[in-house]
Amino acid sequence: MTDPHAAGRVGIRSLYLHIPFCERRCEYCDFVSLPGRDREAEYVEALRAEVRGLAARLGRLELDTVFVGGGTPSFVDPDRLGGVLDEVRAGFALAPGCEVTLEANPSSTSDARAAAWLEAGFNRVSLGIQSLEPDILAFLGRVHDRERALAAVDEVRLAGFSRISCDLIYAVPGLDDARWRSTLERVAALGPGHVSAYELTVEAGTPLHASVRRGEKPAVDPEAALRQHRIAVAVLGGAGLRQYEVSNYAQAGEECRHNLVYWRRGHYLGVGLGAHGHLPAGVGALVDIPVPPGAVGLRYWHGRSLPAYVERCRDGSGALPIEGSEAVTAAGAEAERILLGLRLAEGIAVSGPLGERAEALVGADLLWRRDGRLGATAQGQEVLDEVIRQLVA
């Protein structure tokens, strides 16, 4: 066994696992998602094989966070989900208090399932509520209704989950400010420790994008998006859910530790269809990723084809089913640090030339600077992408 401290492996403390299956594909979704469960068994086997392969190459790393996302992981047979976590525990050590999140949709949530998830080892559930308004749910192509959404929150709570997050979407055409406000209030009243509120993003390649382009569905109104963003900050903040990232709100200590790893440019393993990972450069050799000179980190990703993924996990060569990778240069890493870190309320450490570039933006009250850190003000956050474009050298 090689020294676990070598090559920065101990810097990897997070693991993402992707489950692509869904009851149906949501209109706006651009994650890897496949309708139905036809190939669930073989996919889960492949996923477990990849986890085993990684563990064999990296040694028994200790993890702080595990996140099973999708797709709709809750849609999968709970025993199989349990099997995936068993595999993770076999290959990795879970640190005390390790955050283990499952993404769930109300339509595939029930008392029995919630109990099974807890039993399997999950300790946090992120529920895709999205909306409590029937027309908005229909617009988004969601399969659940308001009652199911509310019931799902109760079910996971009664099963014993203390850490619950609710996902919501705003700026959906037809959603007026009053209904958005009442959605937020109703959800906040359920008492989740965490809420994500996303502006509807019409991503190229989604069914929604095609509909909008053909003029069948209206485009997002940017003014409504701005108002509803402000409403979310106010309503959720009033309910004790502090905005800690552009679209994420939490009670103190309830922030999603797994996602914080992304935004703080931490390292993580990504397993499964379409999953991405971020590794220290020194780890490349262990997972057969080329490391060009000058690389300070590696980002890698999986392909989006299920048969190809399953085939590669199965071929017995022990090679990881990675589709591509890129070396992150020092300049690229700095750009990432800015574009990710300024999304967080805590901001980023600042000194030297970055501080100089930020000066005018600080003066214009778009950024704040104090105690050696730089962050976006409420006003700056609304135009953060442009602020970032000006800051990145």
Added chain:
Amino acid sequence: MRSVLRDDIRNFSIIAHIDHGKSTLADRLLEVTGTVALRDMQDQLLDTLDLERERGITIKAQAVRMEYTARDGRPYELNLIDTPGHVDFTYEVSRALAACEGAVLVVDATQGIEAQTLANVDLALEHDLEIIPVINKIDLPAADPELVRREIEEVIGLPGSGALLASARQGIGIEEILEAVVARVPPPQGDPEAPLKALIFDAKYDAYRGVVVYVRVVDGSVTPGERIRMMATEKEFVVDEVGVFRPMMTPTDGLTTGEVGYLIASIKNVRDSKVGDTVTLADRPAAAALPGYRSVTPMVYAGIFPIDSDDVQELKEALEKLNLNDASLVWEPEASAALGFGFRCGFLGLLHMEIVQERLEREFNLSLITTAPTVEYRVRLRTGEVIAVDNPEKLPDPSAIDEILEPRCTATILVPSAQVGTVMELCQEKRGEFRNLEHQAGDRVALTYDLPLGEIIHDFYDQLKSRSRGYASLNYELTGFRAERLVKLDIMVGGQRVDALSMIVHRDRANLHGRKLAERLRKLIPRQLFEVPIQAAVGGKIIARETVSAMRKDVLAKCYGGDITRKRKLLEKQKEGKRRMKRVGSVEIPQEAFMAVLQMDED
């Protein structure tokens, strides 16, 4: 002594309005005469620049020798000189025509005669060319060859019965055209014993051979090794090679009276072989040069600046390289408070300007800002001195100015009579003065106006086309200068004056121009983090104000593990896009904004 030396030579050109099928006809002639094997044939063979092919226009003149055995059984040497087809290149066309004895006049059977057709016919007639009218595109459903035939008779005054019917695209009537060239174009005349007189009708720069001079030998002959003299520039060179175009350059022992070909003489700069100049022998010079030479002067001026100020040296080198092939482009260094260092360039016209800009960006991979084009004004100072001003920034302080004179031109516009009203309105709006109106065949009207050149170079042509639904055509000729009440219109963006957006306008129209320009800029300048005021001012007085409101919401909603590579690449792409904008003060101004003045009457 003038004598017919070679009665088997025919030198001719093809003249046409843009898009009437000149290049396609040239292609067919090359094919039918076997000059170019069918397998080597590509569209617009004589248009060698990418830009020419793409835009379907001819910018540089070309010459090609074709061998053709006529129906009389005799072999002929046909020299086709292909001419530029745009109003910007009228002088170049005139020199190419001077090298010919005949011209094939191509008229589109669906469009009829247009202003450019007429202008070219006038030029051809000035050079006593035998004109062979060809009614092209007769295969099109909208073709009306009989109407066009009547137009040829009534508008041009050529016998309509002599017009040939053809479709270059379909290959119809091509042999008849070749036969007519043989039968109707006179063979060249000249004195083979006289001292050399060869007309330069074009020149191009070849990186390996220096300047290739396109000539028509009028008298005498020239062979390699001889010392030649350019009569206008008085520069002397030793001939390395002479030859003909078949269509590739093919060396010959010499070029004699009546022949068309090229000569190479270690000439480093196209400026030393000016179009229209006469080549003679240094040891035995001709007594007088051929008539018609004039030095080419630019009609419009604009500043060209690199977006990245580090590129200024590259831009200079690129301009030098373009100059090798294009002597009509003139430039000198210019410094702008807003745009930094660049070059003030003079062009033959707007098309020429567009071509230069496009070639600089494409062939030299530069990102450029071209400021709005302006004409050259004359300014009479209180001291009595008259200075030329080709840049609004160079306008002296009003207190020093006695009067400003603007260049005027005579514009001939052909328009269907149904649209004559709207076109006359346009001319009025552009401060035109009516001169003449003539009814012509085909229910058309020829309008003549005296117009400020400055108005023509802006959006006049586009307006004319849109108001006449594409049917009107324009030709113009500079006539002189006239004092007018002109003022400088300044533009402030974000509170800072942008010198590159200044323009000289008529006092009565300054308010309107200012309002429209400010409005146009508001639409072209993207929202920024801060509100951006745009002001137009004359003599320090604000006459229009617009505001680009601040950006409202621009933030990615979701950014997770999988998005990071994509997000960073998107950021890099957006940064690249920003590099296409010029930062003036704290405002980022896109390239198009500097040309806003050209499209003020749109939308």
